[in-house]
Amino acid sequence: MKGEGIKELKKYLSIGKPLKVCILDNNSVEFLTWVRKNVSPEKIFSQYDMILIPKWVWVEVCDSDNRKSYINDLKHYSKVQIIDEVDYLTLVDYKEAELYYLFLYCCYNVSRLVSFIKKNILKNRPVEDLDPYEEWLNIFYEEGLDQRKLSNGRIQKKNAGEISIAVLSYILSYYYSGSIDTITIFSSDRDTYEFVSKAKEILYKDERFKDRSNTSITFKSNDFLIYEWTRLGYINEDNIDAFVDNYRQTRRIKFTRKKQDNSIEEQDKLIENTVFLEMLKDSTIHLIF
Amino acid sequence: MSELVTSKNLEQVIEKNKLIKDDILRLTNDFTVRFNKSGVTGQDKLSFSVLKENHLIQIPIDDEYWGGAIITKGSIKIPVINTAQPRVYQYFVAWHEIYHLFYDLNLREETHNIAVDMDLNERRADYFAAKMIFGNVYDYYYSLDDENFIDKVIKCMDVYKAPYKAVLIELFEEAVTKYNDLDLKEKILEHFDNKPDDLVQKFIDLELDAELVKPSYVVSLGGLEKKIQSVIKENPDVSHHKDNYQFLLTLKNKIKKGVEGLAK
Numbered sequence: 001m002k003g004e005g006i007k008e009l010k011k012y013l014s015i016g017k018p019l020k021v022c023i024l025d026n027n028s029v030e031f032l033t034w035v036r037k038n039v040s041p042e043k044i045f046s047q048y049d050m051i052l053i054p055k056w057v058w059v060e061v062c063d064s065d066n067r068k069s070y071i072n073d074l075k076h077y078s079k080v081q082i083i084d085e086v087d088y089l090t091l092v093d094y095k096e097a098e099l100y101y102l103f104l105y106c107c108y109n110v111s112r113l114v115s116f117i118k119k120n121i122l123k124n125r126p127v128e129d130l131d132p133y134e135e136w137l138n139i140f141y142e143e144g145l146d147q148r149k150l151s152n153g154r155i156q157k158k159n160a161g162e163i164s165i166a167v168l169s170y171i172l173s174y175y176y177s178g179s180i181d182t183i184t185i186f187s188s189d190r191d192t193y194e195f196v197s198k199a200k201e202i203l204y205k206d207e208r209f210k211d212r213s214n215t216s217i218t219f220k221s222n223d224f225l226i227y228e229w230t231r232l233g234y235i236n237e238d239n240i241d242a243f244v245d246n247y248r249q250t251r252r253i254k255f256t257r258k259k260q261d262n263s264i265e266e267q268d269k270l271i272e273n274t275v276f277l278e279m280l281k282d283s284t285i286h287l288i289f
Numbered sequence: 290m291s292e293l294v295t296s297k298n299l300e301q302v303i304e305k306n307k308l309i310k311d312d313i314l315r316l317t318n319d320f321t322v323r324f325n326k327s328g329v330t331g332q333d334k335l336s337f338s339v340l341k342e343n344h345l346i347q348i349p350i351d352d353e354y355w356g357g358a359i360i361t362k363g364s365i366k367i368p369v370i371n372t373a374q375p376r377v378y379q380y381f382v383a384w385h386e387i388y389h390l391f392y393d394l395n396l397r398e399e400t401h402n403i404a405v406d407m408d409l410n411e412r413r414a415d416y417f418a419a420k421m422i423f424g425n426v427y428d429y430y431y432s433l434d435d436e437n438f439i440d441k442v443i444k445c446m447d448v449y450k451a452p453y454k455a456v457l458i459e460l461f462e463e464a465v466t467k468y469n470d471l472d473l474k475e476k477i478l479e480h481f482d483n484k485p486d487d488l489v490q491k492f493i494d495l496e497l498d499a500e501l502v503k504p505s506y507v508v509s510l511g512g513l514e515k516k517i518q519s520v521i522k523e524n525p526d527v528s529h530h531k532d533n534y535q536f537l538l539t540l541k542n543k544i545k546k547g548v549e550g551l552a553k
Contacts, residue, residue: 109529110533111533111536112532112533112535112536146532159528190524190526191529194529195529205363251526252524252525252526
């Protein structure tokens with residue numbers, strides 16, 4: 001999406017209606033194509049006003065026809081938009097320096113990228129003297145991100161999707177907090193979660209951002225979705241064992257559990273399917289990621 | 290480090306030391322009580338072991354004027370020591386940085402306090418280092434029966450593992466403030482600005498271990514490797530820890546390659 005499209009989106013984001021926005025990660029799309037027969041996209045997405053997919057993620061989605069057609073079908077239930085990272089600048093009202101910091105903070109977990117950005121993009125200059133956004137974004141994408149060749153011949157850029165999702169979610173969070181009610185990232189990728197969490201930690205301390213109002217960013221991981229679907233009765237009790245068996249693997253889950261005196265315990269641990277099935281029956285549990 | 294001490298400002302340095310002496314002696318006592326619980330006796334080992342607990346980074350840097358620093362990042366303070374400098378300097382710098390790490394109010398309050406006299410602050414760090422390193426160097430100096438002044442100073446360097454100028458400053462202070470030893474005072478002023486440039490050979494000639502006046506070229510990145518390894522183990526499904534580990538190894542290799550050039 002370029003030019004006119006992004007202006008329309010900006011207008012839509014600024015009408016002041018409390019919007020529910022969902023951002024999709026590639027790994028979640030893959031998962032959703034598997035479970036499509038059990039849980040229809042309508043059930044999952046009709047509650048959102050808008051589904052956004054950054055272009056760097058869209059490139060990954062398009063490696064599979066299944067994923068691509070899944071997304072194309074979503075247009076029946078919600079407004080679906082693919083956003084070119086170049087257009088992030090329009091979304092932040094051309095505040096190039098702020099956009100630079102959003103990228104920097106969303107990369108903070110990867111030392112090599114931080115080093116690359118400071119050395120090859122900032123180049124020891126004040127942030128006001130940065131090259132135009134489109135130029136440095138291109139350098140960052142082409143030279144900064146690690147790459148590997150996929151079996152289909154496409155070059156995959158490591159962490160591109162995670163970073164793009166994190167930056168987009170903070171743009172929505174900080175620049176459209178007045179009209180966006182919820183920002184939910186559909187992802188099961190721990191890196192995406194950690195990139196967003198790390199950036200939050202730094203943004204809360206940064207003078208440029210810390211006192212601004214912002215909309216919170218939440219996640220729906222695959223495990224979260226399964227937990228939610230059993231609650232809502234989308235997967236019935238007879239099928240749940242087979243469902244988990246087919247579509248879930250041992251994975252680390254971050255969750256809270258309410259104790260008898262109503263205090264809350266935090267946990268973050270590796271959960272096998274047998275334990276996970278027990279957790280699904282336990283209503284004192286809240287999955288975070 | 291503080292402004293360059295020369296024979297011209299040596300007297301002023303001693304005057305400054307007088308002002309801070311009580312304070313610094315209190316700190317050296319405090320340090321021993323708080324940080325030397327295991328009774329480590331080698332002062333060189335003690336300073337490094339304390340710094341290592343604070344993620345000391347040791348890297349060789351091709352700059353003879355850069356001994357070390359405390360790098361602050363938010364609330365984190367990381368000591369760095371240049372291992373391309375002779376070991377005697379490293380030992381002294383280690384104590385100097387310990388002062389900054391634990392007792393420098395400038396660093397402790399995070400915000401830079403401009404009311405502090407930077408020169409005096411650096412003098413305090415140097416004086417703290419001297420007081421941690423030296424015992425009674427004046428007596429030791431006179432216990433040596435060498436004829437030659439420089440040979441005696443070198444032997445002091447050897448036993449206290451201290452740099453040339455640090456030995457002279459300490460001797461000078463004793464000579465001036467305690468013993469009114471004009472003869473020694475003259476000798477120090479005469480030699481102060483002419484550090485022998487062949488210290489390694491001089492150590493060998495005196496049958497001393499010359500390693501002390503050579504660089505160690507140690508490369509150590511503050512225990513980061515171990516730390517990353519352990520988070521990788523705890524978080525197998527997070528890929529960025531592995532990336533960071535690779536990046537660290539690349540950096541380390543790069544530094545080691547650079548060292549080969551330095552060490553020749």
